[in-house]
Amino acid sequence: MTTQVVILAAGMGSRLGRSLPKPLTELSDGRTIMRQQFDNIEHAFGNNAKVTIVVGYKLEHIIEAFPQASFVYNEEYDQTNTSKSLLRALQASQPGGVLWMNGDVVFDPRILDRAAAMIARDQSFVTVNTSKVSDEEVKYTTSAEGYIKELSKTVKGGLGEAVGINYISAADKATFQRELVKVGDQDYFERGLEVAIEKFGLLVEPVDISDLYAVEVDFAEDLARANLFV
Template identity: 75%
Template sequence: MSLQIVILAAGMGSRLGRSLPKPLTELGDGRSIMQQQHDNIRSAFGDDARITTVVGYRAETIVEAFPDVDYVYNARYDQTNTSQSLLRALKASGRGGVLWMNGDVVFDPRVLGRAVSFIERDQSFVTVNTAKVSDEEVKYTVTAEGYINELSKTVRGGIGEAVGINYISSRDKKALIAQLGRVDDQDYFERGLELAIAENGVLLEPMDISDLYAVEVDFAEDLERANLFV
């Protein structure tokens, strides 16, 4: 079975102040954010990787730019957050595990290379960066055994930030789908992961990429920083 990969790209991205969906924002090397994601996916997993993109705001512009992938439509993109986009994508996926990423992350191609060993073990993981811990980002703590414990923007004493690239194993996917179905529409998908950890015993390993770059582009200054790497 080919690897299933989801890109969450339904949001309006209003903080960046562009008319197009944020994943279509052009980078300094001429590619869009989403194009560099596609390039990184193909480099790590080959042409057999199955990409499904969740679209909403100005969906036709993304479909036109990337006509050769599968799509899931979040018709309530202006009323919901990433929890509901991911829920739709997981329900539409096949039986295996799913790798997913936010559609606004510019990242080092080696990040996905590092993920291969986790995916081959079918081990759920959250990609993290311990180099900085910003108040406005999703932060995390770990258990005594080293698995993810808390995961949200309100975590206190966080030891790093979540990057926005994650994998749910085939055995854990059912629990995550159930928990995403419970959370509020405005919750991020991390809330579903937290509940799956607490109530279903899901074990999420942190995959540390602190030595590589990964920039989630929310504001103009984030885009400037991302362009220092590409």
């Protein structure tokens, strides 16, 4: 069965201070961030993955680097956030669930091994790291049953951080899309998921990957930390 994978790579990534799109930032092993992501996807799913990249800022560089992918254009990349980039990708997707990730996450390939087991069950999930809870990161809480309850940067008493690698099941996708339409242009996709959980009772599992590395590269110090792992 083909696994649908979306990589969100439309943003300008200005905080890192590079001229190229952030996913094309080179790591210490010579690969770019996105090349590492593609390698991890192939590790977990082999040739049974259809990768769609949401592009915007300097899109020609990403298209040239990954011609094997499909592309969705967020023409408002400089005015919208990840909620609207993901919405475009989901609208363009085929029937079935979708795995998606932020295009600036350097991560252990074994994370997708864990994800594959959940995808086989068609269970919506958010990967989380419980070893640290930083104020500026997306945090989460859970319900009494252990499913995601709150998911945002403003969560109080967060149990951990969302890593930026997630899956929406076939059954949940339409509901999630409707909420992504409604949220603000500057909202992150997590807001759409949080509202869908609150209003419609979507059951989204937290998948703990605290024993594995996952680094979202926003600043130079994040890049230095990511390079310790690759």
